[in-house]
Amino acid sequence: MPRMSRDDLVMRSGIVVLAAWMLVSVALPLWALLSKSFQDRQQEFVGLANYIRYFSTPALFASVGNSFFVAIVATAIVLPLAFVYAYALTRSCVKGRGVFQALALIPILAPSLLPAISLIYLFGNQGLLKPLLFGGSIYGPSGIIIAQVFYCFPHAMMILVAALAMADARLYEAADALGASKPRIFFTVTLPGAKYGLVSAGFVIFTLVMTDFGIAKVIGGRYNVLATDIYKQVIGQQNFEMGAVVGMVLLAPAIVAFTADRIVQRRQVALLSARAVPLVPKPSPARDWTLFVYCLVIGGLIFGVLAVAAWGSLIKFWPYNLSLTLGNYAFDNFDTNGWGSYWNSLHLAAWTAVLGTAIIFTGAYLIEKTRGFAVGRVLAQLLAMLPLAVPGLVLGLGYIFFFNARGNPLGFLYATLAILVVNSIAHFYTVSHLTATTALKQLDAEFESVSASLKVSVLRTFWRVTVPVCLPSILDIAIYMFVNAMTTVSAVIFLYSTDTKLASIAVVNMDESGFTAVAAAMAMMIVGTSAAVKLAQLGLTYLLAGRLQAWRQR
Amino acid sequence: MALSSPLPSGAAPYLRIAGVTKLFGSFSALKEISLAINAGEFVCFLGPSGCGKTTLLRAIAGLDVQTTGRIEQAGRDISRLPPSERDFGIVFQSYALFPNLTVVDNVGYGLRSRGMKRAAIAARVGELLQLVGMPESGAKYPAQLSGGQQQRVALARALATSPGLLLLDEPLSALDARVRVRLRHEIRGLQRRLGVTTVMVTHDQEEALTMADRIVVMNHGTVEQIGTPSEIYRKPATAFVADFVGTMNFLTAVHAGSGQVRFAGQSFSCAADGLAADTPIYLCIRPEDVAVRNVGASTVNVVRVEIASLDFLGSFCRATLRPAGAGSNGEEIVADFSINLMRDLGLGAGHSLSVALPPDRLRVYPRG
Numbered sequence: 001m002p003r004m005s006r007d008d009l010v011m012r013s014g015i016v017v018l019a020a021w022m023l024v025s026v027a028l029p030l031w032a033l034l035s036k037s038f039q040d041r042q043q044e045f046v047g048l049a050n051y052i053r054y055f056s057t058p059a060l061f062a063s064v065g066n067s068f069f070v071a072i073v074a075t076a077i078v079l080p081l082a083f084v085y086a087y088a089l090t091r092s093c094v095k096g097r098g099v100f101q102a103l104a105l106i107p108i109l110a111p112s113l114l115p116a117i118s119l120i121y122l123f124g125n126q127g128l129l130k131p132l133l134f135g136g137s138i139y140g141p142s143g144i145i146i147a148q149v150f151y152c153f154p155h156a157m158m159i160l161v162a163a164l165a166m167a168d169a170r171l172y173e174a175a176d177a178l179g180a181s182k183p184r185i186f187f188t189v190t191l192p193g194a195k196y197g198l199v200s201a202g203f204v205i206f207t208l209v210m211t212d213f214g215i216a217k218v219i220g221g222r223y224n225v226l227a228t229d230i231y232k233q234v235i236g237q238q239n240f241e242m243g244a245v246v247g248m249v250l251l252a253p254a255i256v257a258f259t260a261d262r263i264v265q266r267r268q269v270a271l272l273s274a275r276a277v278p279l280v281p282k283p284s285p286a287r288d289w290t291l292f293v294y295c296l297v298i299g300g301l302i303f304g305v306l307a308v309a310a311w312g313s314l315i316k317f318w319p320y321n322l323s324l325t326l327g328n329y330a331f332d333n334f335d336t337n338g339w340g341s342y343w344n345s346l347h348l349a350a351w352t353a354v355l356g357t358a359i360i361f362t363g364a365y366l367i368e369k370t371r372g373f374a375v376g377r378v379l380a381q382l383l384a385m386l387p388l389a390v391p392g393l394v395l396g397l398g399y400i401f402f403f404n405a406r407g408n409p410l411g412f413l414y415a416t417l418a419i420l421v422v423n424s425i426a427h428f429y430t431v432s433h434l435t436a437t438t439a440l441k442q443l444d445a446e447f448e449s450v451s452a453s454l455k456v457s458v459l460r461t462f463w464r465v466t467v468p469v470c471l472p473s474i475l476d477i478a479i480y481m482f483v484n485a486m487t488t489v490s491a492v493i494f495l496y497s498t499d500t501k502l503a504s505i506a507v508v509n510m511d512e513s514g515f516t517a518v519a520a521a522m523a524m525m526i527v528g529t530s531a532a533v534k535l536a537q538l539g540l541t542y543l544l545a546g547r548l549q550a551w552r553q554r
Numbered sequence: 555m556a557l558s559s560p561l562p563s564g565a566a567p568y569l570r571i572a573g574v575t576k577l578f579g580s581f582s583a584l585k586e587i588s589l590a591i592n593a594g595e596f597v598c599f600l601g602p603s604g605c606g607k608t609t610l611l612r613a614i615a616g617l618d619v620q621t622t623g624r625i626e627q628a629g630r631d632i633s634r635l636p637p638s639e640r641d642f643g644i645v646f647q648s649y650a651l652f653p654n655l656t657v658v659d660n661v662g663y664g665l666r667s668r669g670m671k672r673a674a675i676a677a678r679v680g681e682l683l684q685l686v687g688m689p690e691s692g693a694k695y696p697a698q699l700s701g702g703q704q705q706r707v708a709l710a711r712a713l714a715t716s717p718g719l720l721l722l723d724e725p726l727s728a729l730d731a732r733v734r735v736r737l738r739h740e741i742r743g744l745q746r747r748l749g750v751t752t753v754m755v756t757h758d759q760e761e762a763l764t765m766a767d768r769i770v771v772m773n774h775g776t777v778e779q780i781g782t783p784s785e786i787y788r789k790p791a792t793a794f795v796a797d798f799v800g801t802m803n804f805l806t807a808v809h810a811g812s813g814q815v816r817f818a819g820q821s822f823s824c825a826a827d828g829l830a831a832d833t834p835i836y837l838c839i840r841p842e843d844v845a846v847r848n849v850g851a852s853t854v855n856v857v858r859v860e861i862a863s864l865d866f867l868g869s870f871c872r873a874t875l876r877p878a879g880a881g882s883n884g885e886e887i888v889a890d891f892s893i894n895l896m897r898d899l900g901l902g903a904g905h906s907l908s909v910a911l912p913p914d915r916l917r918v919y920p921r922g
Contacts, residue, residue: 002616002619002634003635003636004636005636005637005638006638007638444648445648446646446648446650447650449637449646449650450646450650450711451663452636453615453637453640453643453644453664453712453717454663454711454714454715455667456667457667460667464655465652465654465655468654469652469653469654551656551695551697
């Protein structure tokens with residue numbers, strides 16, 4: 001065995017610490033959940049008894065079919081809608097593509113509850129447009145699906161934009177030169193080029209819909225899905241064992257989708273060589289105007305959904321007194337926590353952004369750059385990928401079982417803001433980890449070798465070179481963590497206490513109590529905060545590009 | 555061409571590699587490599603991609619530690635030391651310059667952590683930039699420099715801490731041809747002035763021939779030959795070296811015993827020792843060694859040929875010669891004729907003439 005340098009020792013210790021952290025914040029809670037599903041109320045091992053009861057109770061089992069139904073239908077609607085939209089943004093000369101892209105990203109800044117609330121304003125029992133339903137009801141699968149389409153649209157669009165943005169112009173020139181017709185080129189060049197993106201987007205949307213709690217809670221009515229079942233079992237009936245079973249049932253399709261997506265992604269290597277010539281779309285009035293109208297309609301609908309919620313939050317008494325008021329923002333009049341929930345959310349988001357970014361970026365660096373120690377690195381990498389496969393509700397439930405277990409020395413964290421921070425970092429770990437890894441892979445692989453030859457410690461090079469060069473990605477990660485911590489409902493719904501109630505949970509509670517306008521107002525506060533932070537990031541990136549990162553200019 | 559070379563003297567070598575093996579899984583990238591490099595020597599590891607030359611360089615640096623074997627530097631066993639405890643400077647193909655630091659900060663990077671005073675660092679950095687011919691570019695960032703300039707900064711950075719050993723991993727291959735040729739001379743001149751022991755990895759034989767004191771030709775994880783550039787070129791030890799370095803005729807022949815070789819129905823004399831009679835061999839000669847002038851009755855190894863084709867290559871012509879006794883599908887000999895020769899003898903395609911294959915220029919390698 002070669003001798004380890006101090007750097008090696010420090011980095012390997014770092015990996016061990018990282019793995020331990022991931023074990024505590026992800027793997028052990030999941031293990032607690034798994035074992036709980038095999039126990040009865042007295043914590044005796046009962047084998048598959050809970051599962052047998054679950055699958056032989058039609059009322060419970062029906063949710064599996066319901067969840068799959070809404071997830072599949074929503075995916076089938078979002079994919080083509082988002083594909084055309086992404087196509088317009090990347091492959092046409094539609095005017096205002098930047099604006100359209102920004103419009104389509106709005107739902108990401110909002111909790112999933114927001115579109116559901118808007119739909120209730122429009123089509124609910126007191127809805128403005130209820131007559132359009134001809135006696136049908138928005139509460140149920142149709143409401144869930146429409147709200148999910150809105151909520152999932154940006155996620156699908158971003159993946160498809162990324163897939164379509166990378167195109168080799170030479171392929172199109174070759175196809176043109178061979179006399180292929182436009183449709184033929186589309187089906188033989190464009191579509192195959194984007195197929196991995198389509199598959200990936202499909203899995204992402206399916207998993208999002210399958211595991212989302214907020215929309216089904218607000219607009220699902222009596223239509224049970226897995227996500228609401230967990231909540232009912234755990235919070236409503238205090239039946240933790242059955243909750244654990246439903247959690248496992250929800251985890252299964254998420255893991256299958258995750259694994260399938262990884263396999264597909266792995267195949268997508270070197271689709272685009274370094275020598276590819278980027279495709280620059282040429283103007284084509286007929287196509288461009290058609291797509292412009294399309295973008296206007298979709299972007300308008302997305303903006304409309306947000307606008308309805310914003311308007312609703314300013315209405316005195318829907319639908320009888322439509323005069324405007326700020327009264328709904330006086331949260332203290334409607335909820336004991338009042339504005340406190342909002343401040344809690346800000347705290348949570350800030351801590352998650354700062355701590356999470358530090359842990360995730362450093363972790364990705366250690367996994368990427370440590371010499372040798374393959375066992376530790378592979379283990380840490382697996383643990384870093386795991387959270388993406390775990391729905392928030394499942395993770396949250398696992399936290400109850402793990403941190404609340406008698407004898408756990410970490411039990412003191414229970415019902416504190418700290419556990420919410422730990423949970424949020426774990427919940428949103430993987431996407432940020434991948435962002436960090438991508439950024440690190442773009443660095444010259446020999447920076448560390450050069451430092452070693454110059455006898456400069458790796459930590460110093462990390463501070464002086466790696467972090468400054470990766471600053472834009474680090475900022476991306478921080479904003480991603482902040483916005484998600486701000487909007488999430490699913491993982492934290494099991495973990496908040498009266499002192500640490502969050503804004504997103506307040507939305508659920510106020511909606512439950514019938515204060516729809518107040519719920520909308522709180523949701524708007526979340527959207528506003530996320531948007532402000534996002535804008536601050538844009539400003540900061542601009543500043544960085546101009547001043548602090550002068551070295552990027554040639 | 556550097557024909558003179560400091561051959562291993564009685565003094566102990568500066569760098570000694572003994573029985574170094576490197577396994578990647580079941581693939582052995584290096585097989586029992588042993589060699590010695592003297593202080594102040596410029597050695598090139600030359601070979602096709604995948605031959606193990608970079609792996610060997612990285613083992614010397616400690617970046618990829620060998621599976622078995624021993625490496626000694628200046629009498630010290632460094633086999634198991636991490637890179638930071640070894641004494642070397644390195645320049646990578648990518649240069650690995652820190653993009654967010656200025657040229658001055660890049661060059662001074664290794665000096666700051668050695669507790670040197672600010673003024674001393676500034677002086678040393680200035681000296682180095684002068685040395686690599688870039689005294690004016692200190693405030694620039696790497697992205698603002700040309701490839702050749704980046705290369706020089708990387709070199710200055712590697713030399714800043716005055717390492718005992720300079721390692722260059724294909725340092726010129728990312729540059730365009732003109733810059734590459736100029737930098738060859740600059741690097742070699744710098745190395746001579748500083749006297750720093752240098753190992754350079756390259757797949758470019760011309761680079762190795764022009765720059766190195768000695769060349770280590772590698773293939774499939776083994777050393778094929780170690781020698782001065784002229785030894786490598788004039789007396790390739792194996793058919794691989796003969797083929798990889800320069801251009802060579804490989805003529806299918808049979809060893810007839812007692813220094814005689816049969817090719818194209820004719821007998822040629824050459825120094826082919828240690829081979830049994832009737833051994834299938836390759837008879838090899840460089841195109842420029844095929845003699846045309848002064849071929850007379852007393853000349854040995856004369857063969858009557860017809861010029862099958864001529865390729866004009868600027869300063870000379872490459873001729874494809876068909877031996878008269880070989881028939882139309884027989885093997886052809888490639889020969890380089892200078893423009894002078896062509897003019898003097900009035901040569902052209904289709905002409906017949908007598909050429910000689912001088913015995914001291916013939917090389918023989920077992921075939922099959």
